[in-house]
Structures are given as C-alpha cells and as structure tokens.
Amino acid sequence: VSVFLATLIFCSASYGEESTxxxxxxxxxxxxxxxxxxxxxxxxxxxxxxxxxxxxxxxxxxxxxxxxxxxxxxxxxxxxxxxxxxxxxxxxxxxxxxxxxxxxxxxxxxxxxxxxxEKLKIQKELKPNPSDISGLWVATQQLDFRKYTMALTPNGKKWLENYLPYYDQPDVRCESIGLPALVTYTFPFEIIASEDRYTMIYEYQSKVRRIWMD
CATH class of the missing domain: 2.40.128.120 (Quinohemoprotein amine dehydrogenase alpha subunit, domain 2)
Known part of the structure; x- marks a missing residue:
C-alpha cells in the first residue's frame, strides 16, 4: 500500500509540474x-x-x-x-x-x-489624447522570431504547395511588400500632417500612403 501511495503521489506531482x-x-x-x-x-x-x-x-x-x-x-x-x-x-x-x-x-x-x-490586461476606456505624429519615423531594432511555418487551413496548405519562396516574394516580382512590412522595415518614413489628411512617404520602394480624416 505504501508503495502504491508513493507512486500515486509521484505521478500526481509530475503531472502538476508539467501542467504549469x-x-x-x-x-x-x-x-x-x-x-x-x-x-x-x-x-x-x-x-x-x-x-x-x-x-x-x-x-x-x-x-x-x-x-x-x-x-x-x-x-x-x-x-x-x-x-x-x-x-x-x-x-x-x-x-x-x-x-x-x-x-x-x-x-x-x-x-x-x-x-x-503573459500578464492579464485590464481593459479600460481611454480618453481622447490627440498627439502630433508628424515627422520622421523608423522602426525599432527589436524584432520578432520571423516564424516560417504557420498553422494553415486546407486551402492555405494547397496554396503554399504552389508557392516558390525565391520567385514569388513581392519585391522579387517588383511588387509592393505591403504596408506592415514597410512600417516595420529598417528604412525610415515621413508623416506629413495636413488639415484634412496624413501623408506617409516611405523611403523603401518610394511608396506613398494617404489617410483622409474627413
């Protein structure tokens, strides 16, 4: 009986440690x-x-x-x-x-x-606090893990089978790399504030984005 109880306690402790x-x-x-x-x-x-x-x-x-x-x-x-x-x-x-x-x-x-x-974030209503965001900006050098393989749906897996990494990248085909990549790239971009819009000029690929405020 004592051996059985010791084994049971050990197994419970091991599972408890792993579950954390x-x-x-x-x-x-x-x-x-x-x-x-x-x-x-x-x-x-x-x-x-x-x-x-x-x-x-x-x-x-x-x-x-x-x-x-x-x-x-x-x-x-x-x-x-x-x-x-x-x-x-x-x-x-x-x-x-x-x-x-x-x-x-x-x-x-x-x-x-x-x-x-991850710490639990308490959601609370924030009061408006307008700030001047005009000027030159550059992404911080703190990077993510650049995870390669992602969790895919069946349609996503089918699409990936026909994707050629060294030929289908947007910049390889002279296409825009997309807004998220432009904002987080190491090249700077400028924000110009106007009365009714913000204009964002990206050094890389010479892209321009306008956000209308009316």
Whole structure:
C-alpha cells in the first residue's frame, strides 16, 4: 500500500509540474545586441503537448520541469533554419539557452532565452489624447522570431504547395511588400500632417500612403 501511495503521489506531482507549462508566454531571445520577442502558446490536449510561436506550430518536448522547443525561422536572405531552445521552468518563468541549427546566411551564436507568463490586461476606456505624429519615423531594432511555418487551413496548405519562396516574394516580382512590412522595415518614413489628411512617404520602394480624416 505504501508503495502504491508513493507512486500515486509521484505521478500526481509530475503531472502538476508539467501542467504549469500551459498558457500564454511572452518569449524573448538574446542574439548579440538584438532581442527577439514573440508570443508562445502552450496547451495540452488529450495528454499531448502542443505549442505555437507567433501563431505557427513548433516542436515541443516536456519532461517534469524541463522543456525543449524547436522553431523554424527565415533569415534576411530567405534561408530557413531552426532555433532549438532548451530550458527549465521555475514558477512563472522559463529560461535556458538556445542554438541555431541548419544552413543560414545570418549566423547566430548560442545564447540565452526566457519566457514569462503573459500578464492579464485590464481593459479600460481611454480618453481622447490627440498627439502630433508628424515627422520622421523608423522602426525599432527589436524584432520578432520571423516564424516560417504557420498553422494553415486546407486551402492555405494547397496554396503554399504552389508557392516558390525565391520567385514569388513581392519585391522579387517588383511588387509592393505591403504596408506592415514597410512600417516595420529598417528604412525610415515621413508623416506629413495636413488639415484634412496624413501623408506617409516611405523611403523603401518610394511608396506613398494617404489617410483622409474627413
């Protein structure tokens, strides 16, 4: 009986430790002087661990307080590689070290990574507070993980099968890279305020955007 109770307590404790991994985490990774940040979601469905980084699936292994995550990414030249993150949980913090695996034009040295539970945000009504946003702007150098493989619908998977990464990128075909990419790119852009509109001039690709306020 004592052996049975000890085994039961051990199993319960082990499951309790592993279950603390579930939830939403803000994950950060240190690569030399730059910091990569993203949202990590971990869930357990039918005793199977699943994890998503920035909405894309990642490989996950959990044993008691230890965790191993492997997430693919794409560097600035389009090469796909993996980051293997090995860590340990301590209450509401996961931390450890990571290594880069696979061929990549932008090499990364092994370094630290950590994740903290996402804090609950209290929604409250904000009073209008107009600000002058005219002037020159440039995106911060704090980057995301550039997650490559994403969770796709059946139609999305079918479309991806015919996608050629080195030929179908918008800028390769002399097309606009899109507003989100223009705003977060390293090239500056200027905002000009007029009486009835804002004009945004982007250095990269010489794009112009106008937002009418009437």
């Amino acid at each position: 991994f579930e939830g939403r985490w803000i994950i950060s990774l240190q690569d030399k002087k730059r910091v990569l940040e993203g949202l990590l979601e971990i869930e357990n469905i039918n005793n199977e661990w699943r994890a998503y980084l920035e909405g894309g699936p990642v490989s996950i292994e959990i044993s008691n307080n230890d965790i191993v995550l492997t997430a693919d990414s794409r560097d600035v030249r389009g090469f796909v590689f993996d980051r293997k993150m090995i860590g340990k949980i301590d209450k509401n913090i996961i931390k450890g070290t990571y290594t880069q695996e696979g061929a990549a034009a932008q090499k990364e040295d092994p370094g630290p990574w950590r994740a903290e539970r």
